[in-house]
Amino acid sequence: MARVNAKSSTLSTPTTSRRRASSSAGSSPEKPPGPLSIVITPEEREIIKLNNANLVDLKNACDDALKRFLSRPDLFKQIHLHTDVRLALGWAGVFVAAATGLYGFKVEFEKSKPAVWAGLILYIILTTLQVLYSYFVEGDIIFVGKRKTFSKRIVTERITISSRTEPVLKTKPPAYEVSISYVQSSGAGKSLLAKGKAREARGYNAFFDESGVMNQEKFEAWVGSVVEGVMDGKAT
Structure with a gap:
C-alpha cells in the first residue's frame, strides 16, 4: 500500500x-x-x-x-491489550529459545539435555498460547x-x-x-x-x-x- x-x-463510486x-x-x-x-x-x-x-x-x-x-x-x-499480550508471549518465547540455545552451547550435551528439553517444551507452550490467544481471544x-x-x-x-x-x-x-x-x-x-x-x-x-x-x-x-x-x- x-x-x-x-x-x-472526494470520489464518486458505486456502492x-x-x-x-x-x-x-x-x-x-x-x-x-x-x-x-x-x-x-x-x-x-x-x-x-x-x-x-x-x-x-x-x-x-x-x-x-x-x-x-x-x-x-x-x-x-x-x-492495545491484545497486541501487548501477543508481544509478551512472543518475546518470552524468543528469550526462552535464546537462553536454551546458549545453555546447550556452553554445557556438555549429556548434562544439558534435561534443561534443553525443558526449554524446548516451554517454548512450544508459549508459542501455542500465543496462537490460541490470537485465534480465540483476540479474534x-x-x-x-x-x-x-x-x-x-x-x-x-x-x-x-x-x-x-x-x-x-x-x-x-x-x-x-x-x-x-x-x-x-x-x-x-x-x-x-x-x-x-x-x-x-x-x-x-x-x-x-x-x-x-x-x-x-x-x-x-x-x-x-x-x-x-x-x-x-x-x-x-
Missing part, C-alpha cells in the same frame, strides 16, 4: 451495502461527542492508494483508517477504545470493533463488515447508562475507485454514522 502526501479529493444490526438500551442521558462532530480537514489526510484487487490490502487499509478516525483527540483512547477485533468524560459525574465509554471481509457472491462484490459493541457506564462501571451492538457491511467499491484510491471522507462518514447510531442506542 502506497501513501502520497497530498490533499484527498453496495448490507445492514444487519441489533441494539439494546435506550439513549443515554449523557451525550459525549460522536466521531462525526469532530471535523477532519483535507489537509490532515494523506492519499491512500493500493491494489484494489487485493482483498487483504483493502481490509488492512480500512482497518487502519478506522483506527485513525476513532482514536483522534476527544474521541477514544485505543487500548477479528481491530479496535478497543475507552473514553472518560465529565458531566456532573465521571462517564466511561468502551467500544470494541471487529472487522472481516465478506466474500464475493454472484451478484455482490466483496464487502467490509464491522461489528461494534458499545457500553457507557458511571461509578467505575457499577451503573450502566447505555449499551448497544451493531453489525453493518458495505462493499469495498464504495470506498475505493478503479485506480485504488480510497475515499476517506465517505469511509469516515459511514463508520461515524454506525458508531453514533450504537452510541445513541439506535439500530442502524
Whole structure:
C-alpha cells in the first residue's frame, strides 16, 4: 500500500451495502461527542492508494483508517491489550529459545539435555498460547477504545470493533463488515447508562475507485454514522 502526501479529493463510486444490526438500551442521558462532530480537514489526510484487487490490502487499509478516525483527540483512547499480550508471549518465547540455545552451547550435551528439553517444551507452550490467544481471544477485533468524560459525574465509554471481509457472491462484490459493541457506564462501571451492538457491511467499491484510491471522507462518514447510531442506542 502506497501513501502520497497530498490533499484527498472526494470520489464518486458505486456502492453496495448490507445492514444487519441489533441494539439494546435506550439513549443515554449523557451525550459525549460522536466521531462525526469532530471535523477532519483535507489537509490532515494523506492519499491512500493500493491494489484494489487485493482483498487483504483493502481490509488492512480500512482497518487502519478506522483506527485513525476513532482514536483522534476527544474521541477514544485505543487500548492495545491484545497486541501487548501477543508481544509478551512472543518475546518470552524468543528469550526462552535464546537462553536454551546458549545453555546447550556452553554445557556438555549429556548434562544439558534435561534443561534443553525443558526449554524446548516451554517454548512450544508459549508459542501455542500465543496462537490460541490470537485465534480465540483476540479474534477479528481491530479496535478497543475507552473514553472518560465529565458531566456532573465521571462517564466511561468502551467500544470494541471487529472487522472481516465478506466474500464475493454472484451478484455482490466483496464487502467490509464491522461489528461494534458499545457500553457507557458511571461509578467505575457499577451503573450502566447505555449499551448497544451493531453489525453493518458495505462493499469495498464504495470506498475505493478503479485506480485504488480510497475515499476517506465517505469511509469516515459511514463508520461515524454506525458508531453514533450504537452510541445513541439506535439500530442502524
